[in-house]
Amino acid sequence: MSIISWLFLTMAIAVVGSLYYFLRSLDSLAATEISQRMNLALKIENQHRQELLEEYSYWDEAYEKIVVEHDAQWIENNSGDYLLDNNGFDFSIAVEQGEKAAYLTKNEDAQRLNFDEIMDQGLAELMSMSGTLSTDTQTVSGYLLLDESLYFVVGGPFIDEGTGTPRAGSYLALGTRMDYEYQNMLATNYQLFELKLDLSIKNQANSMTLRSPMGNQIGTFSWKPYSPSRNIIPAITLVIIAFFLVTTLVTRHILQKEQANRATYENKLYFEATRDSLTKINNRRYFMEIGYKEFHLYKLLERLFTVVVLDIDHFKEINDNYGHRVGDKALVHFTKLCCQELRESDIFGRIGGEEFAIVLPNTSIKTAAEVANRIRTLVIENPLHVDNNTIQITVSAGIAALNKQAHFEVLLDQADKALYQAKGSGRNRVMLYN
Numbered sequence: 245m246s247i248i249s250w251l252f253l254t255m256a257i258a259v260v261g262s263l264y265y266f267l268r269s270l271d272s273l274a275a276t277e278i279s280q281r282m283n284l285a286l287k288i289e290n291q292h293r294q295e296l297l298e299e300y301s302y303w304d305e306a307y308e309k310i311v312v313e314h315d316a317q318w319i320e321n322n323s324g325d326y327l328l329d330n331n332g333f334d335f336s337i338a339v340e341q342g343e344k345a346a347y348l349t350k351n352e353d354a355q356r357l358n359f360d361e362i363m364d365q366g367l368a369e370l371m372s373m374s375g376t377l378s379t380d381t382q383t384v385s386g387y388l389l390l391d392e393s394l395y396f397v398v399g400g401p402f403i404d405e406g407t408g409t410p411r412a413g414s415y416l417a418l419g420t421r422m423d424y425e426y427q428n429m430l431a432t433n434y435q436l437f438e439l440k441l442d443l444s445i446k447n448q449a450n451s452m453t454l455r456s457p458m459g460n461q462i463g464t465f466s467w468k469p470y471s472p473s474r475n476i477i478p479a480i481t482l483v484i485i486a487f488f489l490v491t492t493l494v495t496r497h498i499l500q501k502e503q504a505n506r507a508t509y510e511n512k513l514y515f516e517a518t519r520d521s522l523t524k525i526n527n528r529r530y531f532m533e534i535g536y537k538e539f540h541l542y543k544l545l546e547r548l549f550t551v552v553v554l555d556i557d558h559f560k561e562i563n564d565n566y567g568h569r570v571g572d573k574a575l576v577h578f579t580k581l582c583c584q585e586l587r588e589s590d591i592f593g594r595i596g597g598e599e600f601a602i603v604l605p606n607t608s609i610k611t612a613a614e615v616a617n618r619i620r621t622l623v624i625e626n627p628l629h630v631d632n633n634t635i636q637i638t639v640s641a642g643i644a645a646l647n648k649q650a651h652f653e654v655l656l657d658q659a660d661k662a663l664y665q666a667k668g669s670g671r672n673r674v675m676l677y678n
């Protein structure tokens with residue numbers, strides 16, 4: 245795997261790890277918040293119901309009509325339908341003089357309740373707890389299990405409006421059945437999810453225990469923990485995938501561009517190191533390098549191997565008569581003409597100012613002479629046309645073939661000697677070394 249791939253892998257692990265930690269923390273925070281919200285919900289509901297109870301027990305007329313006058317009609321109307329319907333209670337119960345008399349009104353949902361059951365299942369405790377309180381209202385609340393349903397009950401004595409003191413021997417309690425409707429109301433008002441009341445006693449996460457006035461566990465309220473991660477994960481996953489996709493594409497693009505640049509640069513370097521800058525054919529150094537290798541290979545294989553050295557005749561005159569720029573054009577022109585006569589396998593190079601050499605593998609000295617003569621003829625037939633001048637060029641060539649020479653330079657030197665003879669014999673001719 246490349247360093248980049250390792251880098252990506254490490255980055256991906258770090259991102260996923262951090263995200264996992266972040267989402268876990270988020271979920272845990274949310275779970276704590278929901279649990280706090282649940283506690284607050286029950287506290288607020290408790291407070292609200294206690295305030296309603298206080299309002300009623302501070303009402304002297306209620307005390308007079310219920311405890312003193314026993315006005316059944318008044319009781320029915322005021323602590324009955326009105327109180328229950330308008331404030332969400334399911335029953336109200338007024339107890340007088342240590343249970344001597346009781347007035348119980350209840351709505352349809354609490355029809356099966358009776359006074360004794362309510363007293364037995366916890367109201368007696370509530371009353372005794374109220375009595376021990378030194379507060380003005382002596383209001384107490386608690387959960388009671390009545391007729392297999394859980395009720396939230398608030399209770400306290402009637403209060404003398406004038407003196408503000410509890411009236412001894414009187415007690416008023418209001419109960420709310422914790423039914424589906426009540427749970428629904430809690431869920432909606434306090435943004436809680438999937439609230440469930442369970443009468444079996446379980447100690448589990450995301451739940452709270454409900455206790456009777458005496459502190460006994462009588463039920464469990466559980467809720468669904470809110471997991472923000474579930475909502476965020478698809479979006480985050482998309483963002484991560486998009487991020488890695490874009491990063492991968494951009495990196496790939498940059499690397500490819502870099503590679504292409506490097507390849508172009510290397511090609512350029514290679515070209516500059518091996519080619520003659522004017523004619524673009526092999527320079528002397530590179531010609532000698534590959535010529536040397538081919539020479540030894542063909543010597544080993546005992547195959548035909550010939551070298552031709554070419555030199556433009558009286559080139560100095562071209563320079564002198566038309567200038568160096570035209571001289572350069574003549575060199576390029578000559579090179580192009582030579583190339584027309586050469587094979588792919590031939591090695592052509594500029595080995596001096598106006599001196600060129602060709603390595604002809606698998607070629608006899610006779611064939612090499614034919615090639616050299618074809619070049620010579622082509623050069624004569626194609627004078628250089630420049631700046632309205634027609635410049636006739638001729639070339640002389642010397643040829644040597646591989647036989648017993650130990651080095652490539654020796655062969656080249658022999659071809660050069662033949663060239664010298666060609667020059668000496670009047671130029672524009674091809675001579676063989678012998």
Ligand SMILES: Nc1nc2c(ncn2[C@@H]2O[C@H](COP(=O)(O)OP(=O)(O)OP(=O)(O)O)[C@@H](O)[C@H]2O)c(=O)[nH]1
Binds near residue numbers: 568570667
């Ligand atoms: N324009 C141009 N001239 C060059 C270049 N390289 C060498 N020369 C010139 O080529 C000429 C070669 O002259 P000589 O060596 O006297 O040979 P010649 O005039 O060709 O005469 P022979 O070879 O004897 O036929 C010199 O004047 C060099 O300055 C080049 O790259 N461009």
